[in-house]
Amino acid sequence: MKIRVTINGKSYSHDVEPRLLLIHYLREVVGLTGSHVGCETSLCGACTVELNGKAVKSCTMFAVQADGASVVTVEGLATDGKLHPVQEAFWNEHGLQCGFCTPGMIMASKQILDRTPKPTEEEIRHGLEGNVCRCTGYQHIVNAVKAAAAGAGK
Amino acid sequence: MATTMTQTETFVGKRVRRREDPRLITGTATYVEDIQMPGMHYAVIVRSPHAAARIRSIKTKQAEAAPGVVAVYTGKDTERVGPVPCGASLPGLRVPHHHVLATDRVYFVGHPVAVVVATDRYLARDAADLVEVDYDVLPAVADPEKALAKGAPAVHPEWPDNTAFTFHQEGGDVDKAFAEADLVVKQRMTSQRLIPMALETRGVVAEWRGADRQLNLYTSTQIPHLVRTLVAQMLSLEENRMRVVTPEVGGGFGSKLNVYAEEALMGFVAMKINKPVKWIESRRENFLCTIHGRGHVDYYEVAAKRDGTILGIKLKIIQDLGAYHQLLTPAIPTLSVLMMPGLYKTKNVRADIVGVFTNCMPTDAYRGAGRPEATHGIERMVDLLADELKMDPAEIRLKNFVGKDEFPYATATGLMYDSGDYAAPLKKALEIVGYQKLRQEQIEARKQGKWMGIGISTYGEICAIGPSPATPAGGWESATVKIEPSGKVTVMTGACPHGQGEETTFAQITADELGVGLDDVLVIRGDTAIVQYGIGTFGSRATAIGGTALYFALQDLKAKIKKFGAMLLESEDVTFSAGQVTCNRTGKSKSLQEIAGASYRALKLPPETEPGLLATRFWEPPNFTFPFGAHIVVSDIDGETGQIKIRRYVAVDDCGNMINPLLVDGQVHGGVAQGLGQALWEQAVYDDNGQLVTGELMDYAVPRAHMMPWIENDHTTTPSPVNPLGVKGVGEAGTIGCSPAVVNSVVDALSPLGVRHIDMPLTPEKIWKLIAGGN
Numbered sequence: 001m002k003i004r005v006t007i008n009g010k011s012y013s014h015d016v017e018p019r020l021l022l023i024h025y026l027r028e029v030v031g032l033t034g035s036h037v038g039c040e041t042s043l044c045g046a047c048t049v050e051l052n053g054k055a056v057k058s059c060t061m062f063a064v065q066a067d068g069a070s071v072v073t074v075e076g077l078a079t080d081g082k083l084h085p086v087q088e089a090f091w092n093e094h095g096l097q098c099g100f101c102t103p104g105m106i107m108a109s110k111q112i113l114d115r116t117p118k119p120t121e122e123e124i125r126h127g128l129e130g131n132v133c134r135c136t137g138y139q140h141i142v143n144a145v146k147a148a149a150a151g152a153g154k
Numbered sequence: 155m156a157t158t159m160t161q162t163e164t165f166v167g168k169r170v171r172r173r174e175d176p177r178l179i180t181g182t183a184t185y186v187e188d189i190q191m192p193g194m195h196y197a198v199i200v201r202s203p204h205a206a207a208r209i210r211s212i213k214t215k216q217a218e219a220a221p222g223v224v225a226v227y228t229g230k231d232t233e234r235v236g237p238v239p240c241g242a243s244l245p246g247l248r249v250p251h252h253h254v255l256a257t258d259r260v261y262f263v264g265h266p267v268a269v270v271v272a273t274d275r276y277l278a279r280d281a282a283d284l285v286e287v288d289y290d291v292l293p294a295v296a297d298p299e300k301a302l303a304k305g306a307p308a309v310h311p312e313w314p315d316n317t318a319f320t321f322h323q324e325g326g327d328v329d330k331a332f333a334e335a336d337l338v339v340k341q342r343m344t345s346q347r348l349i350p351m352a353l354e355t356r357g358v359v360a361e362w363r364g365a366d367r368q369l370n371l372y373t374s375t376q377i378p379h380l381v382r383t384l385v386a387q388m389l390s391l392e393e394n395r396m397r398v399v400t401p402e403v404g405g406g407f408g409s410k411l412n413v414y415a416e417e418a419l420m421g422f423v424a425m426k427i428n429k430p431v432k433w434i435e436s437r438r439e440n441f442l443c444t445i446h447g448r449g450h451v452d453y454y455e456v457a458a459k460r461d462g463t464i465l466g467i468k469l470k471i472i473q474d475l476g477a478y479h480q481l482l483t484p485a486i487p488t489l490s491v492l493m494m495p496g497l498y499k500t501k502n503v504r505a506d507i508v509g510v511f512t513n514c515m516p517t518d519a520y521r522g523a524g525r526p527e528a529t530h531g532i533e534r535m536v537d538l539l540a541d542e543l544k545m546d547p548a549e550i551r552l553k554n555f556v557g558k559d560e561f562p563y564a565t566a567t568g569l570m571y572d573s574g575d576y577a578a579p580l581k582k583a584l585e586i587v588g589y590q591k592l593r594q595e596q597i598e599a600r601k602q603g604k605w606m607g608i609g610i611s612t613y614g615e616i617c618a619i620g621p622s623p624a625t626p627a628g629g630w631e632s633a634t635v636k637i638e639p640s641g642k643v644t645v646m647t648g649a650c651p652h653g654q655g656e657e658t659t660f661a662q663i664t665a666d667e668l669g670v671g672l673d674d675v676l677v678i679r680g681d682t683a684i685v686q687y688g689i690g691t692f693g694s695r696a697t698a699i700g701g702t703a704l705y706f707a708l709q710d711l712k713a714k715i716k717k718f719g720a721m722l723l724e725s726e727d728v729t730f731s732a733g734q735v736t737c738n739r740t741g742k743s744k745s746l747q748e749i750a751g752a753s754y755r756a757l758k759l760p761p762e763t764e765p766g767l768l769a770t771r772f773w774e775p776p777n778f779t780f781p782f783g784a785h786i787v788v789s790d791i792d793g794e795t796g797q798i799k800i801r802r803y804v805a806v807d808d809c810g811n812m813i814n815p816l817l818v819d820g821q822v823h824g825g826v827a828q829g830l831g832q833a834l835w836e837q838a839v840y841d842d843n844g845q846l847v848t849g850e851l852m853d854y855a856v857p858r859a860h861m862m863p864w865i866e867n868d869h870t871t872t873p874s875p876v877n878p879l880g881v882k883g884v885g886e887a888g889t890i891g892c893s894p895a896v897v898n899s900v901v902d903a904l905s906p907l908g909v910r911h912i913d914m915p916l917t918p919e920k921i922w923k924l925i926a927g928g929n
Binding site for chain 2: 017019020024027028032033034035036037038039040041043044046073074075077078083087090091092094096097098099100101102103106121122124125126128129131132133134135136137138139140141142
């Protein structure tokens, strides 16, 4: 099937198998390997991307379902070589260790802040429920989201 | 952006943000799955759905004819591939022959039976379903105590008692200690099977360059050099014809401290099809076929005097080994024995281990590897003793600690604790948490029918594993430091960090020693073609051993630089600072770049000095290091639902000197999360037929952000005398300290009901039943 998808502001057109998962389309057809496959079942969130402004798990969506949509992946966050405030905050606050969950975690964090610019700690933790990190115990991730929120208010 | 330094700035001890992060936060890092090569093929493994069965036949024709399929291999094809290695040796150890693919029998659910190779991952997956395996299903046994019972199904027919080994260790005079005791407390407890669940599953890309007889293996591992040595052996390939690269590794926690069948199998496939092949483990496979951790049933007896003095400890461990020995499987419970006295002075110990085969995935090293089990045991027993004697759990610990003036301290299990002040973190933690006030509050809470508990755990651990005699493969670590002709510094470490941050901490050490900026240093790891040789990252060893190897290599290099300094500055009495080598007498200086230039250009050399600026050290540690600490948990339990809410989590850890306290905190937080996972939620459950019931993230509860309490962490600092950096290691501390603090807290909360012990995980159902039954 022919699909047309805007990814990180750039338009792509491909002929894909109907069963091709969105995550495999992004990683293997388009070549954006930042989003990861952690569980194949929507439970870990490593594959989180933004689809028409909403965070989705791209491992349980078909590429054809993204036809006509606008997708943002972690690779699309930095602009003109400048990191997105959430990326900068993850770096400053040591919000990552092995880094495998990080792209999805950053996308989920961005979504929290898009919806709630000044989230409480509880709102941050609730917003991250769908994303598993096995390294950090989440504390520095929570700090990173708080820091990004504080930075955005300046 | 910081560049080359212009003034003196030091980095060790500072909360420096990590140098590996830019690639990770921008999605540009390369994990195994991200590797693409022209002509890449994809492998899918057909696995046994049965825990025990004879293979009557395997039909591959239909799969071979499926679209895109280039080959299907079964155990017959791989008979000449060497067995999956077990590195541990114990007297009388029974080692089953562990083929990379099953031959006539399968021993656990997930046992690899065939591999399907196709041009596309979806086609390979389709074809895997077309492989027909005819099984003759046999009775299985999944519980280690049931496996020891008479008449239990034999996991390996040649050993009907299912016993892989027994192990006995004794120190002091245990019988005398128990005879003289005023009281003996006994408890059976379990440390349940866990699934490490690194977020990146395992994965391998193998590329065979036939004309060069060169196998390149990209694998998600903690031990690239050992994988090279051992997989080359399995494939009968000359070791120098094999290169192992570990690109970014998405977490390990011990589960990638191993050599797996699939690593050799992909090498085999690549050599057969003469094309690169990729295998990425699915999450389901990761749960079934990557090593599990823990799996203990422990029987404890502790003898004590009425004043609380511990006189002796007896421990019997029944270790669930699973169906095979992976790299270190049988060795893990021996670490529990070494650690069994904890921080306490008793000189009389007796331990017996029975290693038991079951029709399950092998257990092996998972974060803490034997030490969380031992710490959980002794810390629970000390609480039971305190309860029996009506003593305060903090007081009984302070009474029995090895004193701070008794180091180095020889333990009853043959260890030599390097340094410590065990009371310090406990006192600090008690102060932070406000212990006395909390005990007052607890009295009031109980009057109101509330379930509130305070739990203490004081742990020690064995880190910097470890002197070579204590390890199967050498316990040293290596480092090379090279100053390039431009003056930039390249470090090659044999450690293989996968989240721990040594690209940063090793740059901090290097920058301080050479007086350069962090950005002048690049740390390379994880490529056997670049790095000299190395042991890898596990057992909280990378900084304590690898960092020390680096430190000594830096000293060698500085000695050489001083010789060039003597030539160029007319003095060896120099200071390294701000990218300059400065003569302490005259104040004259040369930049590192100028000295490197002189060294490589080699127009004139100092006497008895070779060109180039490079130093390599392989450092053998004289001892382990022994970090310690105290964790305190305050919990509130909802009597209606059995839910445990952790109100406070205080962690005071002493890991010796800290190179980067920000990263130390990160290690503690992550460690606590895994300890809390074991204490409250996680458990690998096999049913009686050996089916893994918790085979997905849906059934296996790893901690998520909303489940974690805020961790209040602090430190005391007792440098290690074992290495010149004074560091001890912190990778496993959080996990080891955590679970007994949680369980002690919950048992404390429920003690008015007469509850003495609860096995992990402390599920709401278990807790609710205790409260409902008690009321």
